[in-house]
Amino acid sequence: MPNETMPNFINKRAFLTPDRTAVYFQEKTYSFKELYDRSLKVAGQLQALGLQQDQYVGVLLKNHLDTVVILFALQLLGVKAVILNNRLTPAELAWQLNDSKASFLVLEEAFEKMELEQLSRVKTITTERLFQVEPVEPAIIDEISLSDICTIMYTSGTTGNPKGVMQTYGNHWWSSVGSALNLGQMESDCWLCSVPLFHISGFSILMRSVIYGMPIVLHDHFDVERTITDIQEKKVTIMSVVGTMLTGIVEALNDRRLPDQFRCMLLGGGPAALPLLQACVEKEIPVFQTYGMTESSSQIVTLSPEYSLAKLGSAGKTLFPAQLKIVLDNGCPAKAGEAGEIAVKGANVTQGYLYRPEATKEKFRDGWFYTGDIGYMDEEGFLYVIDRRSDLIISGGENIYPAEIEAVLLAHPSVADAGVTRIDDLKWGQVPAAFIVKREDITKDELQQFCHTHLAKYKVPKAFYFVEKLPRNAAKKLLRRELREWVADNENRLN
Amino acid sequence: MPNETMPNFINKRAFLTPDRTAVYFQEKTYSFKELYDRSLKVAGQLQALGLQQDQYVGVLLKNHLDTVVILFALQLLGVKAVILNNRLTPAELAWQLNDSKASFLVLEEAFEKMELEQLSRVKTITTERLFQVEPVEPAIIDEISLSDICTIMYTSGTTGNPKGVMQTYGNHWWSSVGSALNLGQMESDCWLCSVPLFHISGFSILMRSVIYGMPIVLHDHFDVERTITDIQEKKVTIMSVVGTMLTGIVEALNDRRLPDQFRCMLLGGGPAALPLLQACVEKEIPVFQTYGMTESSSQIVTLSPEYSLAKLGSAGKTLFPAQLKIVLDNGCPAKAGEAGEIAVKGANVTQGYLYRPEATKEKFRDGWFYTGDIGYMDEEGFLYVIDRRSDLIISGGENIYPAEIEAVLLAHPSVADAGVTRIDDLKWGQVPAAFIVKREDITKDELQQFCHTHLAKYKVPKAFYFVEKLPRNAAKKLLRRELREWVADNENRLN
Structure with missing residues (x-):
């Protein structure tokens, strides 16, 4: 099926625009070519350790250039990354490693003391040791299928047990494209990433960087002054935030203003408080409220530029490639203004949960993913999220x-x-x-x-x-x- | 398969950005909402005539707002448009109508004298009469499948008999997205279309307008002074041209310069002469050479902005979602610098020719479409088209x-x-x-x-x-x- 394959994203980007800046990290700049060369070497090192295409490999890493390199190396090899939340306890991590049948775990030195190898019985290597392995010639995947799994991210749910959300290359691709068609995408763009790469909010920025050929400014954690400085110095145009971060920025800015080239503050991670949004209007911060989840590979609804003021408090309209509907308890579609469960559909939406056909079946009906979140659409089709799923x-x-x-x-x-x-x-x-x-x-x-x-x-x-x-x-x-x-x-x- | 469906493009665009300008035509401006409302009415009129989803319908129209409306109306109904080249003779047109098993033909008054209804025995209606039909409530297709055929465009070939190239919604979608990822896509963009809408060069601009939410300036024919005026007045940023048009613009400009916002002169339709490209460099016209064909739903190779000078004469690199290779006569892949047949692959490439499984089979091998064109890639992967297929x-x-x-x-x-x-x-x-x-x-x-x-x-x-x-x-x-x-x-x- 010719329409299901694509060139390997990492390869293709390095081929298309080798000299463009890919990542700013800790006062250093890396081009797509440099990043590719490093990833290629690490791919050879991972392969020397026995890693093979289609295996699941856990990664437990902080926001760091090495993390980008390792994640790209896994994509070059066609290895599926089980991206672990580094705030979890050893028991939680071990559970996810076993559940995903990971054959390996790459982690940072800092996490070695958790003794995950003993806990999970998954073979473990630190990045430090990995980078010292003698590399072999890696078997690079030139062509990917959009239905291939790229990443696994765990979310919990009403059942208590976390479930691995399968995110395919296609999910990430369509998410990136949907975002570009809404926000626009230009050569001068630069996206600041201080949200975790282990969340879809951060990882999706990395995928956009590769797909758009766009530099990112990568921060290892959110620091409000460093954020304001880098927006100025690195000419950042877009940044992803959650409410607490935005509150910090608004307070720290005080009488200062963000520079003109800064065009989008993408606000996700739950409904925002109106006073915060109003403060942003006053400070001329261009806030784009969004609604999304791990299962939709980030944003699926975003407020278009022209409505950011008139529809304050709305998450916006569904991105071009996706669909959304509000369903009443009795299964009927809601009318405008009527609240119900939010259901979504689109090529950015996961095919389901890893090894969990029953859980998958529960959340999907006729190709629609039932989010469990409650919201309504106004007469013009703008979504208002009233409440994330009642238990979240x-x-x-x-x-x-x-x-x-x-x-x-x-x-x-x-x-x-x-x-x-x-x-x-x-x-x-x-x-x-x-x-x-x-x-x-x-x-x-x-x-x-x-x-x-x-x-x-x-x-x-x-x-x-x-x-x-x-x-x-x-x-x-x-x-x-x-x-x-x-x-x-x-x-x-x-x- | 959730990743194969999408909202109807026409619906979705009108829903997302109803008030944005969609088309400038003959000193009038039409928003996406206005265009949608007109298309909806015409969809009702077409349905009143008996048109149904999945039928093939011929259209023989000039570049005109009515043409846009009719093409959109057909998409709303899920009717496949057989888009006819209005420079053909009655016999050629009748042949294509019969070959495509078109159940209907919509044509302009100007073409009525060709007596195509008698020639082809396909039921025919003029736009004038169509617009007077009492509309019924049309059965609008809310969701399309990317593998559904959207348009048929005929190309001839070595066999002499024209073949209908099947262009799916997916082909047009991926072509638009691939172009956006390469050229960038911003809210201020505006594309001038004076190439024929019945060619993929023109039709693809229409699809980009819908998919990006971008205005187009539609001209009924190429007029060099009107082009220069409209680029200035309508703030055009991109224009598609072939060599003869560009030569005309370069000559007419004389000492004048195109305005700063004009960022891309997309040059297709065969290899360009070096003197013309050099004249454009002198006049600061940002020429993007491209290579594409009806079967690839327009561009598949385009020269990236950063290389437009260093690689003068090259058609560039393959767009992000697509792949290209050079194949020697013996079937082996060519080395850098070695000339051979250009083969392409990607979701923008047609699945084949309408009712012609044998002709399709001849042109495809292992999912690759063999263009018949001759070219080579340099060490960095830039394509140089030496010659379109020897007989073209x-x-x-x-x-x-x-x-x-x-x-x-x-x-x-x-x-x-x-x-x-x-x-x-x-x-x-x-x-x-x-x-x-x-x-x-x-x-x-x-x-x-x-x-x-x-x-x-x-x-x-x-x-x-x-x-x-x-x-x-x-x-x-x-x-x-x-x-x-x-x-x-x-x-x-x-x-």
Whole structure:
């Protein structure tokens, strides 16, 4: 099928525009040719270790030039990258490595002390050691199929167990193209990436760099002053942020303004607060609200330039190649203004979850992916996201699934029942809070400590409430919406 | 398969950016919403006439707003447009209508006198009458499949009989996207279209307009002063030209310069002469040489901005989504600098010829389309097209196939044998010339007159040479390369 294959993205970009800048990292500049040469060498080193096309390989890395090189090397070899969130606990990481049947793990020195090789029994190599391996001639894949898996990123869900989202080359390609057709794409563009490369928000910037031939400014973490300086000095035109980052930028800017060439502040990771958006209008920061998820390989809805003011608070319209509809509880399509579940469709949307046909089947109907998020479309078709899926907690851009925390809490012998919901937080937007029915006596501190040993830090509940009974329906399903009302009640009582 | 469907392009564009300008035509401006509303009405009128999804419908129209509306209306209905070259003779048109099994023909009043309904027995309606039909509620296709046929354009070939090139929505989509990734695509873009909409060069501009949300300036024919004025007044940034048009612009500009916002003169339709390219460098006209064909839904190779000077004369590198290789006569891949046949692959390349599985099979090997054109790639991968397929004549951007003219000449009772080749022409680049072996006495004028009744004007040979015998190989195959040497000899003798 000629329309399903494409040249290997990494090859092709180095061939087309070898001398263009690809990455600015730590005051150094790397061209697409330099990046390609490094990736080619690392591909030879990975192959010397026995890595082969179509294997799954875990990567546990921070935002760094080496990470870009390793991710590109894997693409050159046709190896599927299981991109791990480096904020997770060793137990969580080991689980994902085993679940994905990864044959290898490449990690940074900093993460070696987690002893993942022992935990997961997956063969492990640090980047330092990898870069010392004698390379062999790598078997580079010249042509890819758009239906080939490029990356796996884990998301949790209502079931508690994380699921590996399969992201194909086609998913990334269509996502990049959809974004370009909406935002425009020009030779002077430069995208600042300080969101994690292990999230689709960061990884998609890397793919756009390759597909557009566009330089990125890569930061190892978000630093507001460095951001403002680099936007000026590196002539950054676009940046991806979540609410907490944007708040930081707005505050730090004070009376300063971003330079004229800066044309797009792409705001994702959950609904933004109106006061923040209004502050951005005042400071002339061109905010483009977006809506997307790991399953849609980043943005699927973005507010077009001409509507950024008139439709403040909307996530915009669906990108050209994709489709979106609002579905009522009874399965019927919603009318304009009527809220329902957001369903999406498009070549940027995942084909499903790795080794999880049942979970995949649950989320798809007639080719549409049911997001679980709630929203409505106005008369003109602009999407307003009212609420991420009722159980989802978005904390500083990280997705947290209550079921996962509940499973940990229920594993404690003193806990008879547990329910987790979100509470608002000035800094992080939202943080998790737990409702506990005690079996035996236990303190909040003890529970928090217990969670720390099993969960990434950002997932540990910031508040614990002891209650007699949790709200469950006839089928014993936990009613988390009610928990949120309890939180509101509790806060009123406490304040 | 979720990655094979997309929203109907016409619908989606009107939905996304209804108020943006879509077309400037004859001093009027039409937004995407206005264009959509008109197309919707015409879709209702076409449906009232009985047109249904998946039918083939001929269109014989000039560059006009009505043409855009009709072509969009057909896309809304999922009707496949057989786009006819309005320079053809009635017999040629009738042949294509019947070959495509068109169930209908929409034509302009001006073409009514050709009596195509009688000739082809295909039901015919003029645009004037169409626009007076009482519309019904049209059955609009909300979702298209990228593998659905959108348009058919006929090209001739070595066999003489024209073949219908099947262009799918996917072909047009990938062509548009590949072009955008190479040239960039920004909100300020505006593309001037004075090449025919019935050629892929013009039609592809229309598709880009819809896919990018970009205005086009549509001219009914190429007029050099109107071109220069409109580039200035409508802030045109890109224009598609063939050599003869560009020569006209360069001459007319004289000491004037095109405005700064004008960023791309896309030069297709055959190899350009070096003196013309050099004149453009002097006049600061940003020429992007391209190489493409009906079968690749326009450009597949374009010279990137950064190389437009250093690689003068090259057609550039293959667009990001596509692939190209040079194949030697023995089937082996050519080395850098070595000339051979150009083969291309990509989702912009046609799946083949309508109802012609054998002809399709001949041109495709392992998913690669063999163009018949001759070229080489330099060490850096830049393509140099030495020669379009040896038998092809490109006259003012129109492709002319000698076999078709030979078939007409051979039908004349006084002609025993005929061979057609090209001669250089200052105005048109190339024109056809015929070598005739006489059976009975006949003059050049009589032969030219005979051709005029059977062939479009631009296909009629401009020179006739009477010879004793034509160069044919053992298998009696005409050796057109030798004919070209004869032409050179003849010119030397004549000059």
